[in-house]
Amino acid sequence: MTYFPTNPRNRMKIVISSLGPRNTVSLRARLTEPRRGLAPLIEITCSRVFNNFYNELGRHCQGVSAPSLRVADWRKNDMRRNKRLDDGMKRRDFLTGSTLVVTGTLLGSAGPTLAQQDPASAGPADARLIEDLIAANRILAREGVVDAFGHVSVRHDRDPNRYLLSRSLAPALVTPDDVIEYDLDSNPVNANNRPQYSERFIHGEIYKARPEVKAVVHNHSPSVILFGVSTVPLRPVFHIAAFIGKGLPIFDIRKAAGMTDMLVSNPDRGRALTQILASNVAVLMRGHGAAVVGASLPLAVGRSVYLEQNARIQAQAIGLGGGVTYLDPEEARKVMEAGENRSYERAWELWKLRALEK
Numbered sequence: 018m019t020y021f022p023t024n025p026r027n028r029m030k031i032v033i034s035s036l037g038p039r040n041t042v043s044l045r046a047r048l049t050e051p052r053r054g055l056a057p058l059i060e061i062t063c064s065r066v067f068n069n070f071y072n073e074l075g076r077h078c079q080g081v082s083a084p085s086l087r088v089a090d091w092r093k094n095d096m097r098r099n100k101r102l103d104d105g106m107k108r109r110d111f112l113t114g115s116t117l118v119v120t121g122t123l124l125g126s127a128g129p130t131l132a133q134q135d136p137a138s139a140g141p142a143d144a145r146l147i148e149d150l151i152a153a154n155r156i157l158a159r160e161g162v163v164d165a166f167g168h169v170s171v172r173h174d175r176d177p178n179r180y181l182l183s184r185s186l187a188p189a190l191v192t193p194d195d196v197i198e199y200d201l202d203s204n205p206v207n208a209n210n211r212p213q214y215s216e217r218f219i220h221g222e223i224y225k226a227r228p229e230v231k232a233v234v235h236n237h238s239p240s241v242i243l244f245g246v247s248t249v250p251l252r253p254v255f256h257i258a259a260f261i262g263k264g265l266p267i268f269d270i271r272k273a274a275g276m277t278d279m280l281v282s283n284p285d286r287g288r289a290l291t292q293i294l295a296s297n298v299a300v301l302m303r304g305h306g307a308a309v310v311g312a313s314l315p316l317a318v319g320r321s322v323y324l325e326q327n328a329r330i331q332a333q334a335i336g337l338g339g340g341v342t343y344l345d346p347e348e349a350r351k352v353m354e355a356g357e358n359r360s361y362e363r364a365w366e367l368w369k370l371r372a373l374e375k
């Protein structure tokens with residue numbers, strides 16, 4: 018979905034659609050251009066604190082298009098209206114079905130009038146690639162790397178500027194019908210109003226920065242979280258986890274974006290994560306999980322599985338109380354040069370068979 022703002026008097030219509038749990042409110046907003054009609058709705062869920070609404074709105078719009086909304090101006094110009102809405106939000110009866118029109122200033126020069134344009138599709142992906150993506154989702158769930166949360170994507174086989182990722186769904190439940198195609202800004206080609214993973218920017222920004230990467234896993238695998246929060250560095254304890262090498266970087270979202278909800282839910286945070294990942298095979302995320310990449314789905318999935326195993330074994334080895342001997346970086350390098358576990362082909366054959374059997 019892309020918005021092409023034109024004249025600075027464009028208006029944004031905000032419809033308060035429902036109150037959510039825990040102090041959140043769901044809003045639907047659309048840009049209106051009086052002569053050319055309405056742009057599609059954008060859905061926003063945010064805190065009832067109104068400043069957060071603006072942040073969410075700005076973040077959302079940056080996520081979908083290059084010319085972003087000048088949120089700060091609204092805040093200044095519409096303070097009185099904001100106050101009224103903010104007051105209104107405290108009264109449930111005010112909310113249902115109520116509508117508010119806010120006049121905002123949009124960035125961008127004259128161009129095509131307000132219009133919606135999804136990115137073009139690269140066409141249908143290879144059926145075997147989709148099958149592998151479904152298998153990857155289920156394998157990660159079976160192997161305890163993801164549970165209800167976490168996701169895996171693959172770069173489109175026809176177009177390196179597209180990637181494939183499930184709609185927002187527990188990975189164990191993903192079917193081919195759930196797969197959404199995205200451009201590298203993480204704009205959906207064919208979302209059709211299906212809910213999307215808020216952290217899809219992890220995938221898009223990594224694909225943008227790392228052309229050789231063909232698959233990305235984001236997970237919260239429990240033992241890996243240990244090493245994102247501890248000063249004890251993750252090190253390879255056995256040969257299969259040699260890809261850990263000299264260790265992995267840790268992304269601390271607080272350093273990149275201050276106090277947040279911990280989610281990599283916009284392009285800026287995705288880029289910050291990608292910078293810390295640099296040329297590594299994985300990046301730990303402090304207080305969150307990890308992002309793991311590979312030149313194929315078996316590589317990204319295999320590394321995710323053995324990253325969790327290594328972290329668990331390392332923690333247990335440290336718990337024994339004696340000294341721990343890690344793989345020497347030179348040993349790790351030699352394992353990698355010998356062809357990193359034969360690209361996990363044997364494991365993949367087994368895992369896929371198990372994952373796809375009824």
Ligand code: MN
Pocket residue numbers: 166167216235236237305306
């Ligand atoms: Mn996450």
